[in-house]
Amino acid sequence: MTERLDAHRTDAPTLSAQYQPGDVEQRRYEQWVAAGYFRASTDSEKPPFTIVIPPPNVTGSLHMGHAFEHTLMDALTRRKRMQGYEALWLPGMDHAGIATQNVVERQLAAEGLSRHDLGRERFVERVWQWKAESGGRILGQMRRLGDSVDWDRERFTMDEGLSRAVQTIFKKLFDDGLIYRAERIINWCPRCLTALSDIEVEHTDDDGELVSIRYSDDVVVATTRAETMLGDTAVAVHPDDERYKHLIGTEVELPLTGRRIPIVGDEHVDPSFGTGMVKVTPAHDPNDFEIGQRHDLPSLTIMDERGVITAHGPFQGLDRFEARPAIVAALREQGRIVAEKRPYVHAVGHCSRCRTTVEPRLSLQWFINTSPLAKAAGDAVRDGRVRIEPADMAKRYFAWVDNMHDWCISRQLWWGHRIPVWYGPDGEVVCVGPDEQPPTGDGWHQDEDVLDTWFSSGLWPFSTLGWPEQTADLAKFYPTSVLVTGYDILFFWVARMMMFGLYAMDGRPPFDVIALHGMVRDQFGKKMSKTFGNVVDPLDWIDRFGADATRFTLARGANPGQDVPVSEEWCQGSRNFCNKLWNATRFALMNGAHCTGPVPAGAQLSTVDRWILSRLASTVAEVNELFEAYEFAKVCDVLYHFAWDDVCDWYVELSKPVLAGGGEQAEVSRRVLGHVLDQLLRLLHPVIPFVTEELWTALTGQDTVLTAAWPTVAGEQADTAAEAEIATLQTVVTEIRRFRSDQGLRPAQRVAARLDGLTGAGIAAHKPLIRSLVRLDEAGDDFQASATLAVAGAVSVALDTRGSIDVAAERARLTKDRAAAEKEAAQARAKLDNPAFLGKAPEPVVAKIRERLATAEADLARITAALEALPS
RNA sequence: GGGCGCGUAGCUCAGUGGGAGAGCACUCGCCUUACAAGCGAGGGGUCGCAGGUUCGAAACCUGCCGCGCCCA
Numbered sequence: 053m054t055e056r057l058d059a060h061r062t063d064a065p066t067l068s069a070q071y072q073p074g075d076v077e078q079r080r081y082e083q084w085v086a087a088g089y090f091r092a093s094t095d096s097e098k099p100p101f102t103i104v105i106p107p108p109n110v111t112g113s114l115h116m117g118h119a120f121e122h123t124l125m126d127a128l129t130r131r132k133r134m135q136g137y138e139a140l141w142l143p144g145m146d147h148a149g150i151a152t153q154n155v156v157e158r159q160l161a162a163e164g165l166s167r168h169d170l171g172r173e174r175f176v177e178r179v180w181q182w183k184a185e186s187g188g189r190i191l192g193q194m195r196r197l198g199d200s201v202d203w204d205r206e207r208f209t210m211d212e213g214l215s216r217a218v219q220t221i222f223k224k225l226f227d228d229g230l231i232y233r234a235e236r237i238i239n240w241c242p243r244c245l246t247a248l249s250d251i252e253v254e255h256t257d258d259d260g261e262l263v264s265i266r267y268s269d270d271v272v273v274a275t276t277r278a279e280t281m282l283g284d285t286a287v288a289v290h291p292d293d294e295r296y297k298h299l300i301g302t303e304v305e306l307p308l309t310g311r312r313i314p315i316v317g318d319e320h321v322d323p324s325f326g327t328g329m330v331k332v333t334p335a336h337d338p339n340d341f342e343i344g345q346r347h348d349l350p351s352l353t354i355m356d357e358r359g360v361i362t363a364h365g366p367f368q369g370l371d372r373f374e375a376r377p378a379i380v381a382a383l384r385e386q387g388r389i390v391a392e393k394r395p396y397v398h399a400v401g402h403c404s405r406c407r408t409t410v411e412p413r414l415s416l417q418w419f420i421n422t423s424p425l426a427k428a429a430g431d432a433v434r435d436g437r438v439r440i441e442p443a444d445m446a447k448r449y450f451a452w453v454d455n456m457h458d459w460c461i462s463r464q465l466w467w468g469h470r471i472p473v474w475y476g477p478d479g480e481v482v483c484v485g486p487d488e489q490p491p492t493g494d495g496w497h498q499d500e501d502v503l504d505t506w507f508s509s510g511l512w513p514f515s516t517l518g519w520p521e522q523t524a525d526l527a528k529f530y531p532t533s534v535l536v537t538g539y540d541i542l543f544f545w546v547a548r549m550m551m552f553g554l555y556a557m558d559g560r561p562p563f564d565v566i567a568l569h570g571m572v573r574d575q576f577g578k579k580m581s582k583t584f585g586n587v588v589d590p591l592d593w594i595d596r597f598g599a600d601a602t603r604f605t606l607a608r609g610a611n612p613g614q615d616v617p618v619s620e621e622w623c624q625g626s627r628n629f630c631n632k633l634w635n636a637t638r639f640a641l642m643n644g645a646h647c648t649g650p651v652p653a654g655a656q657l658s659t660v661d662r663w664i665l666s667r668l669a670s671t672v673a674e675v676n677e678l679f680e681a682y683e684f685a686k687v688c689d690v691l692y693h694f695a696w697d698d699v700c701d702w703y704v705e706l707s708k709p710v711l712a713g714g715g716e717q718a719e720v721s722r723r724v725l726g727h728v729l730d731q732l733l734r735l736l737h738p739v740i741p742f743v744t745e746e747l748w749t750a751l752t753g754q755d756t757v758l759t760a761a762w763p764t765v766a767g768e769q770a771d772t773a774a775e776a777e778i779a780t781l782q783t784v785v786t787e788i789r790r791f792r793s794d795q796g797l798r799p800a801q802r803v804a805a806r807l808d809g810l811t812g813a814g815i816a817a818h819k820p821l822i823r824s825l826v827r828l829d830e831a832g833d834d835f836q837a838s839a840t841l842a843v844a845g846a847v848s849v850a851l852d853t854r855g856s857i858d859v860a861a862e863r864a865r866l867t868k869d870r871a872a873a874e875k876e877a878a879q880a881r882a883k884l885d886n887p888a889f890l891g892k893a894p895e896p897v898v899a900k901i902r903e904r905l906a907t908a909e910a911d912l913a914r915i916t917a918a919l920e921a922l923p924s
Numbered sequence: 925g926g927g928c929g930c931g932u933a934g935c936u937c938a939g940u941g942g943g944a945g946a947g948c949a950c951u952c953g954c955c956u957u958a959c960a961a962g963c964g965a966g967g968g969g970u971c972g973c974a975g976g977u978u979c980g981a982a983a984c985c986u987g988c989c990g991c992g993c994c995c996a
Contacts, residue, residue, distance in 0.1 A: 069959070255996080399996070447928070448994075455995090543994090575936065575948090577992095608947080609937080613929095615992095617936050621948060628961040639958030685938080689946070704958080786965085792953095793965040799954050827956090879943080888979035897942050897980090904943070 067641065067750065071634035073598025073627075077742045081195055089133075089758045090200045092140035094524040101137035102532040103129055104513050105201065106545065107209065109148035111155050111186050114193040116572045116580060117538070119590035120606040120616060122199050124569060124684055125536045127607060127738040129200055131679060132533075134734065134762035140529050141200060142516050144207035145187055149468040149505040150244055150405045156182050156467075172466050179467050183208075196591060198599050198741050200758075205525075207516040209508040210469070216486045217515035218469045218508050221556055223485040226473075230421045231461075233481075237341040238460050240413035241403040242359035242372075246464040247417050249504060250457055251543050252404045259395035263380055264326065266388045268304045270296075271315070274326030274391070276398055277336075278383070279375040281306065282363040283354040284313055286332040288343055291317030293328055307388055308365070308379070316347045335414040351414055359411055372411070418462040418471060418501070425551035426456040432554060432561045441567045441682050442612040445539055449566075452543045453550075461504045468502030475499070486520075510548035513562035520556075530557065534565040539613060542568065567682045568613050572606070575619030593623050600740035601627035607739045608692070610684035629692060630743045633736070636700050637729055637747040643711045645726040647752045652720045658710070659817070661724045662774035664703040667694060668728055669769035675735055676764070684739075691736055699728060702782065709824050726751060731763045780847075781815050781822070787843035788826040791851070794865045795839075795858050799827070803853060806831040809846035840921065842914035859922055866919045873912040880905035 084090065092100075103125050108118055125141060133139035156179050157167055167175040187208070194201065207214060225231040239248040264274045271287055284306055289296040300317040320343065321330055334344030334351040344351055354363040359372040366382075367375050383389050401410040430453040432438045433446055440446040462471060472484045477495025484490045490498065508515070513532050517525040531553070537546060546566060553562030573579055574586040581587065593602040604626035609616035657665070671694040678687045703725070710721045729751055737744040737757050748757035797803065805828035810816040822828070828851070837850035838857040880901050883889050890898060 067958090070961070071959095255994095444929085451927070451995080540993090573936095577936070611938075614937085619936080619948085622936085624961075625948065628959095631961050632959065635959035635962085637958085642958070689938080693946085700959085701963090789964060790966085796953075799956060799964065876943080883942090883980080886979060890979085892979045893942075900942080 067634065067638040069635070069638075071598075071631045071743060073600060073630070073742060074595075076746050077196070077198070077594075077599050080742055080745050081198060084200070084756075084758065085203065087756070089756065090141070090202050091204055092138050092202050092529070094528045096138045098136055098138040100529050100533070101129070101132035101139045102142070102529040103140070103534060103536065104142045104516055104532055105144060106535075106537045106541070107144045107146040107207075107509065107512060108190055109151055110145040110183050110190070110208065111148050111152040113186075113189055114197075114590065116588055116590050116606075116618065118193075119197055119602060120572050120610070121536060121538065121569065122194065122197050123603040123606045123739070124567075124610060124682075126197070126199050126603075126741070127684065128534060128536070128679075130738040130741060130758070131762060133200070133758065134737070134760060136761070138528070139200075140202055140205070142205050142207065142529075143191075143194065143199070143201035143203065144209075144512075144516060145190060146209040146505055146509050146512075147183070147468060149463055149465050149502060150246065152179060152182070153465050153467040154244065154405065155186075167466060175466055183210075193591060196594050196599060198603070200741070205516070209505070209512070209515075213518065213521075214508060214511070214515045215469055217511050217519055218503065219472050219484075219486045220520040221511060221552065222472055222503070222507075223483055224556070225420065226483040230424070231418060231483075232421065233416060233418050235414060235416045236419070236460070237335075237338045237412050237414055238417055239401065239410045240357070240415065241406065241408050242357065242411050243406050243408040244403060244465075245357055247413075247415065247460050247462060248403060248410065249460050249506070253401040253410050254404050255399045255401050257397050258400040260398050260400065261380075262326075262391075262393040262396040262398075263383075263389055264391035265307070265331075265383055266390050267307060267331075270299060271304045271329060272327045272390055273329050273331040275331055276396060277376070278379050279361065279367075279372055280333040280336045280354070281331055281379065282309060282361070282365070282367065283333045283335050283352040284331045285334055285344065285349045285352055286313050286347065287315045288318045288321050288330050288332050288347075289315065289328060290321040290323045291319060293321075293323045295323075296329060307386060308382060309363075314347075314349075316343070316349075318343050318346060337412055341412075341414065353414055355411065355413075357413075417460050418473075418499075420459040420461055422456045422459050422551065425555055426453045426547070428554045428559070429453045429547055429550035432550060438550070438561045438563060439565045441565060445542070445568050445613050448539065449542055449547070453547050456547070459504075461507050462499075462501040463504055464500075465502050468505065469508055471499040471501050471503060473499045506544055506548055509545055510552040511556070513549055513553055514557055530562070531560055532563045534567050535563040536567050536569065538571060539568045540571065565682075569610060570613060570615035573615050573617045575617055575621070577615070577617050588618070588620070593620070597623045597627040598630060598742070600630050600743045604629060604688060604740050607684045608688040611686075612682055629696070630740060632696060632700060633733070633743060633747060636695070636704060637733075637751055639704060640725050640729055641750065643722065643725075645722045645729065645751070647723075647726040647730050649723065651727045652723055656720055657724070658717060658720070659774050659777050660703065660706045660710075660821075661720060662771045663778040664698065664724065664728055666769065666771035666775055667698045668731055669765045671698075672731065672735065672763045672765045688739060691732070691739075695732055695736070699732065702778070703728065705825065706821060709821060733757060734760055734763055777814055780813050781818050784813075784815065784843050784847055784849075785822060785825050787841060788822075788828070788849055791839070791841050791849075791865070792826065794861050795853065796861070797853070802827050802829050803851050804829045804831050804835055805852065806835065806837065806850040808848045808850070812846040815847075840918060842911075842918055848914075863919065863922055866915055866922070870912065870915045870919065873908050873915060877905055877908035877912060880908060 105125065106121065108114060129139050129141040160166060170178065222231065239250065239253045241248055260276045262274055262276055263278055264272055265278065265281065266272045267287065273287060275281065287304060289299065291300065299315045301315070303312045303314050306313050320339065321328070332340045332343050332349065334341045334349055335353040354361060355372060356362050361367045361370045361372065361375045367378055370378060380389060402408065403410055430450055433440060433449060440449060474482045474484060474490050474496050476482065476491060482491055514526060514530055517523060517530055519526055535546065549562050571579065578584060578586060590602055601623050605618055605623045606616065609618060671690060674690050675687050678690065707721045707725060711718050730748065733744045733748040734757060745757050749755065807819060807822065810819055831852065835852050838853045839851050839862060841849040843849065883901050884905060
């Protein structure tokens with residue numbers, strides 16, 4: 053294009069033939085940060101939009117699930133920023149108590165040390181060192197992804213401010229009587245040596261054994277945990293069980309121990325399970341504990357914190373899993389094993405951090421009475437103050453908050469927020485607030501335990517904004533706009549933030565919307581796991597295909613609440629899409645497309661221009677609607693097809709002859725093409741920020757697309773006339789191409805043709821365009837039609853293929869078309885012949901079917917005629 | 925055992941009452957002056973099974989089969 057008649061920008065950059073993300077991403081990210089685009093201000097008049105990041109574990113690294121979640125949050129944030137909101141995406145990490153302590157203890161073990169060798173203080177210092185190292189990695193990964201987070205506001209759950217928030221709310225809950233200390237059965241990990249909450253326990257169906265033990269002639273109990281019999285303090289039967297009713301109140305001698313234990317009647321015994329008699333071990337089973345409470349039974353702890361038997365006798369010192377067969381063997385020797393089922397599959401709880409089998413253990417711990425908090429958390433969703441997306445997921449949420457157990461919050465760890473309670477020499481218990489001095493003097497000491505990590509994570513939406521101080525951030529950015537997180541931590545985290553947010557912030561919930569997404573899976577729908585070897589590192593994809601391609605792949609799979617399968621092939625496809633945009637813009641720039649001055653309107657526009665502007669308007673409307681509904685996959689789909697099909701395959705192709713022709717119409721096209729790409733790149737920027745920034749700045753000559761206004765449509769802008777006209781044009785072009793392809797005509801081969809009926813179809817003006825797109829020459833004097841195509845209504849195309857027509861291919865093609873038309877006609881006729889259909893179906897539907905029949909019959913007539921005209 | 929969800933093209937998924945769709949994969953033809961990371965054309969599905977509701981069902985109801993997740 054040597055003659056650029058109206059080159060507004062002589063400095064228009066030239067682009068390479070392929071997009072190279074590596075040349076762009078780091079440079080752009082640094083520019084963005086330096087320019088302060090990600091920084092949110094409390095001084096602005098703009099309405100706030102806030103997202104707090106689900107804090108990744110400081111000790112981990114970002115996996116594909118994070119990349120996915122971050123893509124969604126970044127897309128939301130970038131769009132709102134463009135829409136003129138004061139957009140804050142607040143980054144940070146959590147301290148991950150057990151996980152982090154485990155990592156550092158392993159490091160110490162490699163040096164032959166334990167944490168006890170260092171002592172608490174030096175150990176915690178050591179963890180902080182590790183935090184600096186490990187946390188840095190995550191921050192680097194976020195930069196690679198392109199996260200538009202406000203780095204100035206980065207937070208960590210162990211920061212001073214956040215720790216103050218923890219202490220403040222602990223004190224408040226304590227004073228309100230919602231925190232208490234009690235001896236209960238809790239989940240205990242004998243390897244991590246700490247209590248766990250219910251949801252940190254994962255149940256799996258494991259092979260075990262079910263042995264039936266005869267305690268006496270009358271008493272036989274079945275158990276999967278024979279070793280716990282050493283701690284039995286009763287046998288229970290259902291009070292209405294006729295078989296055993298008479299035994300209630302009597303005693304039986306517990307084998308191997310010689311202790312006598314009572315037989316009690318308890319409603320919770322299932323008479324149909326096993327013999328209908330159960331052993332009761334209050335110190336090692338939550339159900340048994342409750343039975344014990346009801347019947348005032350003693351609780352005998354028979355294991356130490358590592359799961360080693362402490363009960364006196366021959367089993368003392370055995371691990372719980374060694375003790376089990378030993379005890380069964382001893383009982384068998386006495387002839388007391390009356391039945392054994394092995395393997396017996398049953399649910400076994402495992403520590404979610406280290407997979408060790410959890411031991412229910414009686415111990416003194418701190419709890420939160422969740423009932424009033426959970427009630428409020430449920431109500432906030434029930435009454436619509438907080439919306440869960442997709443709405444179906446609210447059922448899961450209610451199922452949890454409406455049946456919440458008290459939450460065990462103490463952990464026997466060193467890494468975490470230490471419980472702010474001091475014990476005095478005379479049994480005093482004092483909870484100390486953040487500005488209070490702990491009691492000093494002989495005999496006073498602080499509780500040794502720390503709080504569950506989720507306790508501090510639960511404060512995240514407001515502790516990160518400065519609470520308990522009444523900061524400007526808190527005033528501006530709370531409540532947060534939307535929480536983006538996986539349905540898998542609805543219970544762990546979301547419910548807790550809801551409880552704490554409502555409690556601490558005077559009944560104001562922490563977010564307006566909870567947008568839940570699924571889990572990233574591989575291309576076969578399998579969970580990514582190390583054992584499967586199907587784990588993909590997002591950085592690997594970013595290196596090979598670019599951050600944009602990685603993000604587009606993830607966003608494109610993001611149907612609300614659904615799992616997201618990804619594969620390298622799809623990421624390649626996303627890279628190709630980025631490259632397509634690159635080349636479309638490259639073409640535009642090479643042809644003088646620009647964004648200067650008003651977009652031409654009305655009579656200045658060709659039908660093709662009106663058509664693409666109409667398509668653009670509906671794309672903008674659709675994308676906005678879909679974004680509001682968190683339909684990321686559909687946003688991507690709509691934009692992908694608009695960009696590739698409408699813009700690249702049709703608009704650019706239809707515009708080529710116009711641009712080449714020069715003159716007034718070419719200038720209009722350049723401006724329209726510039727405008728369409730400008731808007732398209734804005735629409736795509738939230739999902740693929742790097743390539744859009746690079747292209748948009750090249751196209752417009754402006755600094756950044758980050759703060760460019762987000763596209764909107766005012767009113768109805770669909771141009772139905774232009775859309776119908778171009779649709780006809782597309783049909784004609786496609787039909788001719790199909791003929792050429794079926795006939796084996798080379799794309800480059802020019803064919804003489806006569807086009808008839810274009811006027812009737814309303815596309816007469818496009819005759820030269822059609823000829824150029826499908827390489828048809830004007831019919832000359834020696835024109836001899838060797839084939840005639842009937843396409844799209846009255847349009848017919850007579851082609852002179854110089855006698856080289858492939859009759860068999862043409863017959864096959866027409867026969868196929870005829871069959872399709874016949875089927876279509878038959879279906880429509882069947883409906884119209886049905887009086888019930890005519891009587892009951894709504895009029896527009898009937899009219900549509902009538903039209904369909906008319907079209908099919910007309911097609912059929914033309915096709916049949918063409919078939920008959922074929923030489924035999 | 926209780927609850928929730930899913931079953932649509934080879935793969936992964938959209939489609940919630942009115943002509944079965946997308947991406948990738950596949951077949952054929954093309955280096956066409958933006959792009960071979962591309963262009964053009966095409967093939968491919970008794971919508972898990974069986975009943976029912978309806979003028980009309982992939983969609984709504986019932987049952988069954990298979991798979992997954994959560995909880996106990």
